[in-house]
Amino acid sequence: MRIGILTAGGDAPGMNAVIRAVVRSAEREGHEVIGIKRGYKGLIEGDFIKLTSRDVGGILDRGGTILLSSRDPRYKKLEYREKAYKNLNEQGIEALIILGGEGTLAGAKLTAEETGIPVIGVPCTIDNDVGGTEYCIGYDTALRNAVDAIDKIRDTASSHERIFIVEVMGRNRGFIAVEAGLATGAELILIPEERFPREQIPEEIEKAKKLGKLHFIIVLAEGYCRAKELEDFLLEKIGDKYGEIRSTVLGHIQRGGIPTHFDRIMGTKFGVVAYESLIAGERSGFVAYEKGKFYIEDFEKAQEYKPIDREAYKLNTRLAI
Amino acid sequence: MRIGILTAGGDAPGMNAVIRAVVRSAEREGHEVIGIKRGYKGLIEGDFIKLTSRDVGGILDRGGTILLSSRDPRYKKLEYREKAYKNLNEQGIEALIILGGEGTLAGAKLTAEETGIPVIGVPCTIDNDVGGTEYCIGYDTALRNAVDAIDKIRDTASSHERIFIVEVMGRNRGFIAVEAGLATGAELILIPEERFPREQIPEEIEKAKKLGKLHFIIVLAEGYCRAKELEDFLLEKIGDKYGEIRSTVLGHIQRGGIPTHFDRIMGTKFGVVAYESLIAGERSGFVAYEKGKFYIEDFEKAQEYKPIDREAYKLNTRLAI
Amino acid sequence: MRIGILTAGGDAPGMNAVIRAVVRSAEREGHEVIGIKRGYKGLIEGDFIKLTSRDVGGILDRGGTILLSSRDPRYKKLEYREKAYKNLNEQGIEALIILGGEGTLAGAKLTAEETGIPVIGVPCTIDNDVGGTEYCIGYDTALRNAVDAIDKIRDTASSHERIFIVEVMGRNRGFIAVEAGLATGAELILIPEERFPREQIPEEIEKAKKLGKLHFIIVLAEGYCRAKELEDFLLEKIGDKYGEIRSTVLGHIQRGGIPTHFDRIMGTKFGVVAYESLIAGERSGFVAYEKGKFYIEDFEKAQEYKPIDREAYKLNTRLAI
Amino acid sequence: MRIGILTAGGDAPGMNAVIRAVVRSAEREGHEVIGIKRGYKGLIEGDFIKLTSRDVGGILDRGGTILLSSRDPRYKKLEYREKAYKNLNEQGIEALIILGGEGTLAGAKLTAEETGIPVIGVPCTIDNDVGGTEYCIGYDTALRNAVDAIDKIRDTASSHERIFIVEVMGRNRGFIAVEAGLATGAELILIPEERFPREQIPEEIEKAKKLGKLHFIIVLAEGYCRAKELEDFLLEKIGDKYGEIRSTVLGHIQRGGIPTHFDRIMGTKFGVVAYESLIAGERSGFVAYEKGKFYIEDFEKAQEYKPIDREAYKLNTRLAI
Structure with a gap:
């Protein structure tokens, strides 16, 4: 069998582990793997490359994706998808493994339906917000990066007894936050799912300072509001009464770096399950992980709302005293 | 209520997160926490210290244990335990939270039985080998440390095209290995649970070299054999035919360093569950984590044999090609 | 002798190494050290604390400053300085060691002149821009932080073939940039000292893309312009013709984290030299490091313009091909 | 001009930065660079590969050496060197740049003398023991690795109040130790250059324990004695009177990992100087760095004894109180 593989949307650390696992599993059993470059863009433009076990040597600990990635809105139009399908056909690709977030998996679903060839998705996104699966590749590394950064900021926040707003990724969701x-014992966590009233923040700060805390760190998911906005609000309300107010946006550093052992191991397992499902006859769906088990889930599930760990959120409030 | 807390046996990164969670949860609800220093030693010798929320500030990201730890064989003798119980009584300690591995939890069980006061254990050991729970605090950080070290060794192994034996912790068990x-794509993993025949190793090395691999890394759990022994065996069998042979013992660096976000979060959750179980009336058992759920497990379970992830072990063999 | 010590202005990793070295050197020879909290603020408000060898144990690898820091503009006014001098007098402080950047050292100079007690400065600033000394404590750690962050960004920049603007600290100076x-092989470095013409940037990007580079990373000192401004300029000029354009501001993460071995070693040496100079009778000046030698430099020198390494700047241009 | 480049002896982090700088500098000015694999072995066996600017992209932050390395004693024999020279001649190689420690530079000297072609050495060794130059590429990264490891060990040493012996690299020299x-505030440093009397160690331990220190860390250069030997000696003399005694050998992890910013920057500068010296007509010698300046030094100098920083050694004794 000739299997195509692509990575689309935002890159996620651990994608390379998935690619490596697919390529080596397939080669071992006599199948061929074709890398499609830059996600759906490469599918439309026919940018294909053969991948062997040696090509995926030394990539387990590399961030990003060796296949490159992009967001290509053209894939939403039938005319471009038909172009892509023609390329698949010409290359003799009989099955696809597609790595990415929910947008990418929606494209995978369409592709499975319209081509009739088996398509298996692998949920990869640092936002961890794909429905139907506890875990998405890249989230653990993003979390490590965010925690490393907040640890650093705490040093300077303490030394200056500051109120610090740290904006982390999460356009609609508070998983990372x-x-x-x-993990960092932040004094306050602000997420879109639990709209802690902005007006109460000054009170929280006052309470903490009375307890003798040197700093007050707010971890803010970008979906609650932007850091600058909150900084301005607090400046207006409390000025520097409880210490200077500073804000920082962690941004793209959350996305990179050497993948954690967890993302390398999970990436490897997700990749193997994707490959084995294909071989076992699965025709459509994505690899999901729940309570220690891997299985294939319907593509629709990926779009479902995935709740955050509300207990963890509440826990922090209780312990940040 | 006055709650005593102690850490015994080998220290594990994340113990401080457990201590912090217990102290802050208790103080919030009007209970008092007494730290017992150096594990059972401090219990016998009456080395107690009051812990407040401020005392546990800034310890979430510190390795080791602020309560200090030790192995004190005297606690196996009734006369010393009676001395300890007298201390507990004199201090007015009405409940205990005890952190450590299986040996420590065995002591906790005895204490619960003999004193009649509630005793809750928290499984903390980098070996991850406590029965009845998927996870033990400290394991994730130890894994990170081992993976970081192997990543470093691979650089030099590749540059010199060497065969490298890396001995990791695991006296009887292969979890870390x-x-x-x-996570590092080791060419071979040797663990006590799966006794890969030593005689076949030269063959594996030959195969890998034929595939064009620059290095051959063996991750060896100390329970399989010691690194030096394997090095000598390979030297005798193959000399430097497939590259120079080197070995290294990671040792105590696996135990230290800033706890990972996972150990900080899990430590916090384990600590909260330990405290809440006490308050809810639990009288004996340890906090266990299985398939996303926390609960109290009987102390006996801790001594049960906990199987390694055999699938992961096999997976590596298949992918290291 | 009773020696006062304070840290003022922006905190710098390695300040704790200086404090430790001063306290331990002094205690060893029978002198006493008084910590003054929050820089000049604590001097004005009389916030003093005795420091012993044990108080500075375990701080060598801690970021920030255990003495806390602040910027207190009141110290520019004579009436507040007189209040401070009164405090010094009352406390029997006979000499001062003052850690900070050029603003802080200007205050140290005034203090020396007006009180007549010996005052020794230690240049500490991540900007490395104090005149008269090759090195300022904190710069090496800030550089490590910036390089770590850019390494991470490169992963995602490559995967998406993006043009990435990374803004690093340096209000007027390009040392970090x-x-x-x-160190990261950036495709372009923009600093205030060498005003590379903005209009030529699109051309540089085109050249690099023609050479087959996947990404184009611009390391931008904030003193050249702000990241957003450059992003907007490039968007207007070239849109996404050569890849998407993104920008990120590293901000405060540059300031924190475990000090590097270099900052710990240099902090220790600066601290010892500061102490020994006092004992040897120095009355005014700051510790400078040039070409492997430490000596005491006049405070005026601190305000002099310190040139960047122009060779290094040019080197990068030549190698980023 | 066609320039050959090779890396020999123990690999050192930052060698790739040197290679990149040479290749890009040369290509920019129309010269060609030929990589010789596995050091002198590749020279003898004619294992050559063309290197372009693209081949050295993305290697700045990679440990080890992309050219591979080895120790080949055959190069000490004239017959093998003549074979090598024939290869150089056949390949039209007109100049050589050779990276490595003092052994490697001795080979470079011979090659320059016997072939008459220009040969420039670059001192690369984590031991930092090449004479005539303050700095050797790789040392800073090795130091970072050693410090990271000791930081980790201190966590567990403190928690158990242990005496810990940490053996670092340095067969004849104490630079790393x-x-x-x-940098880690070790309680004792043992190096071959200053033979601190073994008999006095118990006394030092006693003193520190009396001061209230939780741990006692001995950083031991392997050239003083081996860790096990010292452990046995201390066990015999003091048993566990002052805490349990443990030892660990850091070994090869000191050699690997992402090169520090310093090794990347210095590697780049050493590489550029090597290339430019060749172009400027230098015929023999190695790049040396002293007091902020780079120049070409005679090969003989590399063999000279380079003293350690005795001040730093004494400093530690004074501050470890």
């Missing part, structure tokens, strides 16, 4: 906040 | 090996 | 750019 | 000891 909740766990990074809990 | 299997996952560290998988 | 030049060395961080050189 | 002195600076790693100073």
Whole structure:
């Protein structure tokens, strides 16, 4: 069998582990793997490359994706998808493994339906917000990066007894904010899912300062509001009464770096399950991980709302005293 | 209520997160926490210290244990335990939270039985080998340390095209070896649970070299054999035919360093569950984590044999090609 | 002798190494050290604390400053300085060691002149811009932080073939930008000291893309212009013709984290020299480091313009091909 | 001009930065660079590969050496060198740049003398023991690795109040031991250059324990004695009177990992100087760095004894109180 593989949307650390696992599993059993470059863009433009076990040597600990990635809105139009399908056909690609977030998996679903060839998705996104699966590749590394950064900021926040707003990724969701906040003992976590009233923040700061805390760190998911906005609000309300107010946006550093052992191991397992499912006859769906088990889930599930760990969120409030 | 807390046996990164969670949860609800220093030693010798929320500030990201730890064989003798119980009584300690591995939890069980006061254990050991719970605090950080070290060794192994034996912790068990090996793409993993025949190793090395691999890394759990022994065996069998042979013992660096976000978060959760179980009336058992759930498990379970992830072990063999 | 010590202005990793070295050197020879909290603020407000060898144990590898820091503009006014001098007198402080950047050292100079007690400065600033000394404590750690962050960004920049603007600290100076750019092989470094014409940037990007580079990373000192401004300029000029354009501001993460071995060693040496100079009878000046030698430099020198390593800047241009 | 480049002896982090700088500098000015694989072995066996600017992209932050390395004693024999010279001649190689430690530079000297072609050496060794130059590429990264490891060990040493012996690299020299000891505040540093009397160690331990120190860390250069030997000696003399005694050998992890910013920057500068010296007509010698300046030094100098920083050694003794 000739299997195509692509990575689309935002890159996620651990994608290379998935690619390596697919290529080596397939080669071992006599199948061929074709890398498609830059996600759906390469599918449309026919940018293909053969991948062997040696090509994926030494990539387990590399961030990003060796296949490159992009967001190509053209894939939403039938005319471009048909172009892509023609390329698949010409290259003799009989099955696809597609890595990415929910947008990418929606494209994978369409592709499975319209081509009739088996398509298996692998949820990869640092936002961890794909429905139907506890874990998405890249999240653990993003969390490590956010925690490393907040640890650093705490040093300077303490030395200057500052109120510090740290904006982490999460356009609509608070996954990174909740766990990074809990891991760093942040004084306050602000997420879109639990709209802590902005007006109460000054009171929280006052309470903490009375307890003798040197700093007050707010971990803010970008989906709650932007850091600058909150900084301005607090400046207006409390000025520097409880210490200077500073804000920082962690941004793209959350996305890179050497993948954690967890993302390398999970990436490897997700990749193997994707490959084995294909071989076992699966025709459509994505690899999901729940309670220690891997299985293939319907593509629709990926779009479902995935709740955050509300317990963890509450826990932090209780412990940040 | 006055709650005593102690850490015994080998220290594990994340113990401080457990201590912090217990102290802050208790103080919030009006209970008092007494730290017992150096594990059972401090219990016998009456080395107690009051812990407040401020005392546990800034310890979430510190390795080791602020309560200090030791192995004190005297606690196996009734006369010393009675001395300890007298101390508990005099201090008015009405409940205990005890952190450590299986040996420590065995002591906790005895204490619960003999004193009649509630005793809750928290499994903390980098070996991850306590039965009845998927996870033990400290394991994730130890894994990170092992993986970081193997990543470094691979650089030099590749440059010199060497065969490298890296001995990781695991006196009887292969937990660290299997996952560290998988995360680093080790060419071979040797663990006590799966006795890969030593005689076949030269053959594996030959195969890998024929595939064009620059290095051959063996991740060895100390329970399989010691690094030096394997090095001598290979030297005798193959000399430097396939590259120079080197070995290294990671040792105590696996135990230290800033706890990972996972150990900080899990430590916090384990600590909260330990405290809440006490308050809810639990009288004996340890906090266990299985398939995303926390609960109290009987102390006996801690001594049960906990199987390694055999799938992960096999996976590595298949992918290291 | 009773020696006062304070840290003022922006905190710098390695300040704790200086404090430790002063306290331990002094205690060893029978002198006493008084810590003054929050810089000149604590001097004005009389916030003093005795420091012993044990108080400075375990701080060598801690970021920030255990003495806390602040910027207190009141110290520019004579009435507040007189209040401070009164405090010094009352406390029996016979000499001062003052850690900080050029603003802080200007205050140290005034203090020496007006009180007549010996005052020794230690240049500490991540900007490395104090005149008269090759090195300022904190710069090496800031550089490590910036390089770590750019390494991470490069992963995602490559995967998406993006043009990435990374803004690093340096309000008026390009020290961090030049060395961080050189260490990461940035495609372009923009600093206030060498005003590379903005209009030529699109051309540079085109050249690099023609050479087959996947990404184009611009390391930008904030003193050249702000990241957003450059992003907007490039968007207007070239849109996404050569790849998407992104920008990120590293901000405060540059300031924190475990001090590097270099800052710990240099901090220790600066601290010892400061102490020994006092004992040897120096009355005014700051510790300078040039070409492997430490000596006491006049305070005026601190305000002099310190040139960047122009060779390094040019080197990068030549090698980024 | 066609320039050959090779890396020999122990690999050192930052060698890739040197290679990149040479290749890009040369290509820019129309010269060609030929990589010789596995050091002198590749020279003897004619294992050559063309290197272009693209081949050295993305290697700045990679440990080890992309050219591979080895120790080949055959190069000490004229017959093999003549074979090598024939290869050089056949390949039209007109000049050589050779990276390595003092052994490697001795080979470079011979090659320059016997072939008459220009040969420039670059001192690369984590031991930092090449004479005539303050700095050798790789030392800073090795130091970082050693300090990271000792920081980790201190966590567990403190928690168990242990005496810990940490053996670092340095067969004949104490460079790493002195600076790693100073950066971590080790209680004792043992190096071959200053034979601290073994009999006095128990006394030092007693003193520290009386001061209230939780741990006692000995940083031991392997050239003083081996860790096991010292452990046995201390066990015999003091048993566990002052805490349990443990030892660990850092070994090869000191050699690997992402090169520090300093090794990347210095590697780049050493490489450029090597190339430019060749172009400027230098015929024999190695790049040396002293007091902020780079120049070409006679090969003989490399063999000279280079003193350690005795001040730093003494400093540590004074501050470890």
